[in-house]
Amino acid sequence: MADFAAIHPLGDLDQLQGDGGEGISLTVVHGFQSAQVFAVSGKESALANKLKLGTTPGVATDSRTMTALPVSPGQWMVFSKKQDGAFVSMLAKKSNGLGHVSEQSDSRICVRVSGPQARELMSRGCRLDLHKSKAGKGFCAQTPTAQVGVLLHQVDDAAVYDLYVYSGFARSFWHWITHTAEQFGYRVNSLRL
Amino acid sequence: MHRIDCPWCGERDEVEFQYQGDATKVRPKPDASEDAFFDYTYQRDNPKGWHTEWWHHVGGCRQWVKVVRNTLTHEVHKTGGPQSKLPLPRRKAEGGL
Secondary structure, three states, X not given: OOOOOOOXXXXXXXXXXXXXXXXEEEEEEEOOOEEEEEEOOOOHHHHHXXXXXXXXXXXXXXXXXXXXXXXXXXXXEEEEOOOOOOHHHHHHHHHOOOEEEEEOOOOEEEEEEXXXXXXXXXXXXXXXXXXXXXOOOOEEEEEEEOOEEEEEEEOOOXXXXXXXXXXXXXXXXXXXXXXXXXXXXEEEEEEEO | OOEEEEOOOEEEEHHXXXXXXXXXXXXXXXXXXXXXXXXXXXXXXXXXXXXXXXXXXXXXXXXXXXXXXXXXXXXXXXXXXXXOOOOOOOOHHHOOO
């Protein structure tokens, strides 16, 4: 019988080094768990309090163990800060009676975009105003970027963005972002949580 | 090009939305006549000026947004959720006739 091994949607693309330029750094983040959390109708506040999820649109909630991004009223995408096989079941247990939890760990990849030209790069494909007067640390949004649905989270006051991209679009998105980054010069890194 | 103010996400670009039709139509009661259902399903006005429409924020929060939009100038006057009552602009200063 054949042995099956899990492969990352980008395959070995993130092993490429980029062109060595200093403008952009693309870091593929591996090893996080994630889940979509939905509140039962009428229990939105109770669920948010129980799991300590922020309810302000466009504002991420960061804790020691997880990052929660509100994506819609009563709905969050939640990401673990480190590899934790029990993360999603812990969320499900805590949400009991207040909400539903759907395991999404393999549904998205995470590319962290940083470097002096990161905001410039994003402006090539993202229609949101990411100027520092509008978006700072903790800003998040679900928005099409280069025509691919992306969940964007700004992780620092400087222009550092975590882009969560559906696995099925990962390679296509990777081609766009590396092609666009060529004009600034870029490096590729890999980060395992 | 439209900029649509989603009640949840804030102002976003038109490409994030899908037009979903006339928001002024009200579903008839189940025992209403066939003509009433024909009208509800197929008959649409084609107004020149202000119109209340459904837009689906499919690229963002996936909520349905009610939008008062001018079909002539493409100006967006007001937006709201499905339950919002959004009167059309009447005074000239608001772009009314």
